[in-house]
Amino acid sequence: MTTHEKKKTGGLAGIVAGDSAICLCSADDENLLYRGYSINDLASHTSFEDVAWLLLRGQLPNPTELADYKKRLRSMRDIPATLKSILELIPSTASMMDVLRTACSALGTMEPETTSTPPFAIADRLIACFPSMLFYWFHYHKSGKKLVLDSGEDTVAGQILHLLHVIPPKEEHRRALDVSLILYAEHEFNASTFTVRTIASTLSDFYSAICGGIGALRGPLHGGANEWAMALLEKFSTPAEAEKGIKQMLSDKKLIMGFGHRVYTTSDPRSAIIKKWAQKLSQTAADGFLFPIAEQIEKIMWQEKHLFPNLDFYSALTYHFSHIPTPMFTPLFIMSRITGWSAHLLEQRANNKLIRPLSNYIGPNHKAWGPQA
Amino acid sequence: MTTHEKKKTGGLAGIVAGDSAICLCSADDENLLYRGYSINDLASHTSFEDVAWLLLRGQLPNPTELADYKKRLRSMRDIPATLKSILELIPSTASMMDVLRTACSALGTMEPETTSTPPFAIADRLIACFPSMLFYWFHYHKSGKKLVLDSGEDTVAGQILHLLHVIPPKEEHRRALDVSLILYAEHEFNASTFTVRTIASTLSDFYSAICGGIGALRGPLHGGANEWAMALLEKFSTPAEAEKGIKQMLSDKKLIMGFGHRVYTTSDPRSAIIKKWAQKLSQTAADGFLFPIAEQIEKIMWQEKHLFPNLDFYSALTYHFSHIPTPMFTPLFIMSRITGWSAHLLEQRANNKLIRPLSNYIGPNHKAWGPQA
Numbered sequence: 102m103t104t105h106e107k108k109k110t111g112g113l114a115g116i117v118a119g120d121s122a123i124c125l126c127s128a129d130d131e132n133l134l135y136r137g138y139s140i141n142d143l144a145s146h147t148s149f150e151d152v153a154w155l156l157l158r159g160q161l162p163n164p165t166e167l168a169d170y171k172k173r174l175r176s177m178r179d180i181p182a183t184l185k186s187i188l189e190l191i192p193s194t195a196s197m198m199d200v201l202r203t204a205c206s207a208l209g210t211m212e213p214e215t216t217s218t219p220p221f222a223i224a225d226r227l228i229a230c231f232p233s234m235l236f237y238w239f240h241y242h243k244s245g246k247k248l249v250l251d252s253g254e255d256t257v258a259g260q261i262l263h264l265l266h267v268i269p270p271k272e273e274h275r276r277a278l279d280v281s282l283i284l285y286a287e288h289e290f291n292a293s294t295f296t297v298r299t300i301a302s303t304l305s306d307f308y309s310a311i312c313g314g315i316g317a318l319r320g321p322l323h324g325g326a327n328e329w330a331m332a333l334l335e336k337f338s339t340p341a342e343a344e345k346g347i348k349q350m351l352s353d354k355k356l357i358m359g360f361g362h363r364v365y366t367t368s369d370p371r372s373a374i375i376k377k378w379a380q381k382l383s384q385t386a387a388d389g390f391l392f393p394i395a396e397q398i399e400k401i402m403w404q405e406k407h408l409f410p411n412l413d414f415y416s417a418l419t420y421h422f423s424h425i426p427t428p429m430f431t432p433l434f435i436m437s438r439i440t441g442w443s444a445h446l447l448e449q450r451a452n453n454k455l456i457r458p459l460s461n462y463i464g465p466n467h468k469a470w471g472p473q474a
Numbered sequence: 475m476t477t478h479e480k481k482k483t484g485g486l487a488g489i490v491a492g493d494s495a496i497c498l499c500s501a502d503d504e505n506l507l508y509r510g511y512s513i514n515d516l517a518s519h520t521s522f523e524d525v526a527w528l529l530l531r532g533q534l535p536n537p538t539e540l541a542d543y544k545k546r547l548r549s550m551r552d553i554p555a556t557l558k559s560i561l562e563l564i565p566s567t568a569s570m571m572d573v574l575r576t577a578c579s580a581l582g583t584m585e586p587e588t589t590s591t592p593p594f595a596i597a598d599r600l601i602a603c604f605p606s607m608l609f610y611w612f613h614y615h616k617s618g619k620k621l622v623l624d625s626g627e628d629t630v631a632g633q634i635l636h637l638l639h640v641i642p643p644k645e646e647h648r649r650a651l652d653v654s655l656i657l658y659a660e661h662e663f664n665a666s667t668f669t670v671r672t673i674a675s676t677l678s679d680f681y682s683a684i685c686g687g688i689g690a691l692r693g694p695l696h697g698g699a700n701e702w703a704m705a706l707l708e709k710f711s712t713p714a715e716a717e718k719g720i721k722q723m724l725s726d727k728k729l730i731m732g733f734g735h736r737v738y739t740t741s742d743p744r745s746a747i748i749k750k751w752a753q754k755l756s757q758t759a760a761d762g763f764l765f766p767i768a769e770q771i772e773k774i775m776w777q778e779k780h781l782f783p784n785l786d787f788y789s790a791l792t793y794h795f796s797h798i799p800t801p802m803f804t805p806l807f808i809m810s811r812i813t814g815w816s817a818h819l820l821e822q823r824a825n826n827k828l829i830r831p832l833s834n835y836i837g838p839n840h841k842a843w844g845p846q847a
Binding site for chain 1 (some may be wrong): 484485486487488489490491492493494495496497498505507509510511512515519556559560563564565568569571572573575576579580582583584586662663664665666668669672673674675676677678679681682683685686688689690691692693694695696697698736737827828829830831832833834835836837838839840841843
């Protein structure tokens with residue numbers, strides 16, 4: 102293998118790892134389809150529950166199916182008392198991603214998948230109870246409060262904001278989060294989804310695959326990027342300061358999170374959608390500086406590096422304006438992407454082949470045996 | 475992309491996913507090298523602790539380094555009281571793989587990796603305390619006993635058997651397990667190691683990557699195969715019965731675990747080594763039938779399908795003759811493979827590129843938006 106060929110396969114960039122009917126992430130027209138529907142239509146016309154159903158079951162629900170599905174998800178929000186005890190034992194200092202990874206794994210010991218588990222059961226269960234796990238842990242360690250896990254809200258977005266703030270959310274914030282959950286739900290063979298499929302390909306159980314997905318999403322080169330984007334935005338007080346700071350970071354060759362994408366080349370079709378929400382919320386938040394700072398950074402990154410904001414950049418602002426603490430940004434990504442992960446897991450199982458590539462050996466030649474010095 | 479090309483990339487079979495200096499798994503001469511040393515030399519001359527050091531640090535330890543390393547691992551066997559409480563809460567009915575996945579994840583909330591964590595610290599910690607986690611949970615739920623986690627044994631193999639049986643192991647059983655831990659320690663880009671590297675490639679933390687590895691290993695097409703091999707062996711009472719049974723399974727197109735390999739084509743170099751140990755232990759176990767049954771199955775599988783036993787097949791027997799319960803076989807695989815996983819994780823970090831392949835879209839074309847029926 103030549104060096105050039107080796108370089109090409111680094112990180113499997115450009116390598117097709119399998120077939121999928123779930124998502125088309127198209128660099129040619131910078132478009133994104135879930136099961137054939139464009140992300141613009143979905144973000145304009147549907148709810149996250151529609152999209153969860155679409156990704157898992159392959160078509161959009163009719164109104165009766167949607168109403169039943171919302172009821173079903175609502176009925177699955179409580180978690181076992183033993184899991185609550187475990188969440189109470191997890192340190193208050195823990196990363197929230199580690200809390201969800203551990204809680205998901207622990208739930209797998211209490212409600213394990215068996216040969217008689219219906220295909221969507223664990224997916225729906227996790228969609229319903231990831232918010233419960235996180236916010237039970239959060240409030241217990243913040244104030245000793247043992248949270249009641251059904252807020253009465255009939256949407257996942259409403260449940261998340263209500264459990265977080267312990268009051269009913271403003272509709273504007275709820276819908277912004279709802280749209281963000283739609284945008285984050287699925288994105289083809291990204292690193293966490295590919296992890297889920299690799300684990301599923303050994304015929305392991307549902308929880309094992311999802312725990313792997315959470316672990317992969319945690320990294321700053323993947324889901325963690327939205328938290329890093331927020332940290333970047335908060336460094337600056339004016340657009341002029343941001344311009345100077347970003348130019349300095351670029352000249353120091355620092356990695357700037359929230360820009361560019363492995364698949365898209367000129368824009369991320371999700372970014373324009375969430376940017377509108379960030380702008381809208383910035384107005385009611387009476388924020389005079391963060392949104393213009395973000396736009397300035399966007400402008401400089403395009404001027405200097407021809408890099409465009411990806412979904413993470415304006416999502417960070419949208420969450421911030423909804424008073425969501427930054428360490429929850431990637432956990433919210435889990436609460437959305439569980440839908441895409443689950444759809445891929447089931448697709449992998451339906452036509453399984455063990456995912457097992459080769460490595461190119463660059464180590465020492467065979468060493469003869471001798472006693473060690 | 476033609477159908478033929480698509481077929482070739484299924485499961486990434488034959489695709490080189492990156493460089494590695496850790497292991498050469500050679501189909502040409504059916505050999506296996508760890509850092510240049512042949513598996514035969516390592517299994518004859520070294521201990522599992524030598525191999526753990528070799529895989530992580532790149533060379534074999536000298537006698538002083540080895541003695542210090544054994545002391546270091548021994549000093550890391552205890553686990554936090556909070557983790558013990560969590561293990562007490564995990565149901566007695568849980569899969570032991572789920573117990574270790576959850577305990578590993580929970581430890582990550584208590585002893586998280588930080589930017590100042592030394593590179594080998596978490597690897598060594600997990601090598602030392604995976605046996606503690608499993609056997610603390612096991613004895614607590616079996617008899618209510620809260621196990622003391624340092625058995626006094628100075629090897630991982632001794633610690634495992636001593637914690638399991640709560641008496642010092644026979645040297646023959648200890649060394650057989652020691653050899654098995656050497657053989658299971660590393661195997662290039664297998665599904666669990668590739669999972670670990672994919673998670674590490676997002677720059678996620680050590681525990682996240684290892685939890686993913688455990689999840690992948692759990693599947694019957696990967697680590698779970700040794701448990702399935704034992705279940706198969708126990709179906710038969712005589713070699714003649716085994717011959718008849720296996721031929722029937724083959725004619726029913728049933729998958730027979732413990733045979734064949736994605737990389738090797740005519741034999742698994744590890745199988746002959748562990749087979750000798752299975753034979754040796756069968757003699758002192760005064761077992762008159764399981765070993766001959768295994769040999770008969772090996773013969774039939776070669777005759778009928780040209781398939782050879784892989785490491786899992788005779789490992790199952792070796793464990794069985796050491797009075798290790800079958801549901802512990804894959805957990806023991808974790809206690810060994812943690813070394814290879816950790817070496818790959820560190821190698822991935824040293825020259826990182828996000829692992830993110832593409833999918834071949836086979837879903838519906840763009841659907842125009844319309845109200846759902």
